[in-house]
Every structure is written in C-alpha cells, then in structure tokens.
Amino acid sequence: MFSLLVGVLLIARRDLYAVAALCFLAAAVLGLSAVVMNLISHWFYWLFPAALMNLGLGVIILSVMFIFSPGKLLTKFPPAVRL
Helix, strand or coil: CHHHHHHHHHHCCCCCCHHHHHHHHHHHHHHHHHHHHHHHCCCCCCHHHHHHHHHHHHHHHHHHHHHHCHHHHHCCCCCCCCC
C-alpha cells in the first residue's frame, strides 16, 4: 500500500519523477495481485520477487534523481512557517 501511495503522489507531478512513479505503481499492482493470487493458488511465488524488483528500481531511480536535482522536488512544497 505504501508503494501505491508514493506512486500516486509522484505521478501527480507530471515531470521526470513519473518514471519512478510508474515503478512504484507497478510494484503495488504486482504485490497486491500476488497476495490475491496466492490466496487462490499457491503457484504465484514469482509475483513477489517481481514486485520487489520494481520497488527497488523505483527507489534507485528516485534516489538518483533526488541526488542530482533536489531543488525540483523541494521547491514544490510550501515554505515552512515558524510558530
């Protein structure tokens, strides 16, 4: 569910972060379908590693993008207000 939330939040940006968002969304769909298919039949063990592979790829892409252009992500948030 976490990867689904991160994927939806990143895909709303509609810029280069959409590539990482697609990896997170694919991981969420594969993971949820693996859980459902594993309840029906116990022969869908390949879906869990596929979901983890997509999740890892999304994390790597997101971290590389954040290293090289943190300003693109950080400028979208409102400024912090001191109380």
